[in-house]
Amino acid sequence: MAVSITDYNLEYRCSTDDAWYTCAVVLDDVNRNLRVKFRDFVQSFYDEVFSVANFSTHSEIEQFLLRFRPVSKPVEDYECSGIIQGMLVCAIYRNKDEALYFDAVVDAVRYKAHKPEECLCSYLLCWQHGPGNGNVTKSTIEDICLITDGAIHPKLIEFANLMKQQLKGASVQSQVFGSAGHSSHVGSSAELSDHDIDMGGVKTTGRHHYIMLENLEKDLCPLLMMDFIHEHTSITAESYVFPSLLAETYARGAIMVDSTTKLKRIYDFINNPNHIITSFSGRPWVLAEDDLRTGTFNANLHSLQPKYENYGTKNELKVVRLGTEEYRECKQQKDLFLEFRGHVNGLVKRLGMEEKKNRDLFSFCKL
């Protein structure tokens, strides 16, 4: 099938070397398969072909969808100040004769005074996967691309729906909603509904590592949280938004992963002083406590999840950068919340003391 140059608008994380490649996707409805064509290897010999039959769980479908995203954008020399510490970028990792694209978090930046047409700054990148995983190396602007946001590709949605039908046919039980599903808040993907998608990158048994969040929008969809975390850290985390009291203006939530390293990275991303994460209406996320917690859950936490019908346009999330007017506004909101929480924590402590005093008194009287 003919593919035009404009069709190469996706990035695909290849299964053999885990690197990102620019690609196009071609859906074959009849044979129910999806062909991934690489821009830099045009012969069909190099194509990767996925059949609907290759997928047997919702989790596999979801992991598959996460291997695609819109093509990352190169950064112009004059845009160098836009690359800041803590940011997730896609960059060239040089290893022997190879130069392939992987995701990295900007660990540090050394800005230098220079003319707009030639950037002299340097960036320390901490690699998130691939041969350099965990290493920190020095890069310059020509090796760095900005990861872009965008709706999931319509062909991928179609393919995911074919896979879903196949699973239904195999009478696989629908999972309860919790997290995951890279595309469920995309308007055109209505068919990929929440309860058809199962959990993300976390096993249902064993030890879990989690952090608690506060000041979330009450109707924030956990799928959005999960997408957002993945977009900025490349980590698939389970996300929860808990029901709150009617009188409360905000909700609590949790982010859960299967390793402390992953959790620390998510924690650092949320806690990065160079930005604030907020909803579109401007409610800033607040870490409920500084601790990274560990626990074992075998109860299905998902049953505590309200059902979200309204993922779509409402309450998307965004990163508000330090130095902007918006940041100042968000900071003010965040400080207001922290002050409120300080009062609440004081009262909670006081209640604990009063309760203990009463108990001590009762047991004394019984003597």
Ligand SMILES: [Zn+2]
């Ligand atoms: Zn520069």
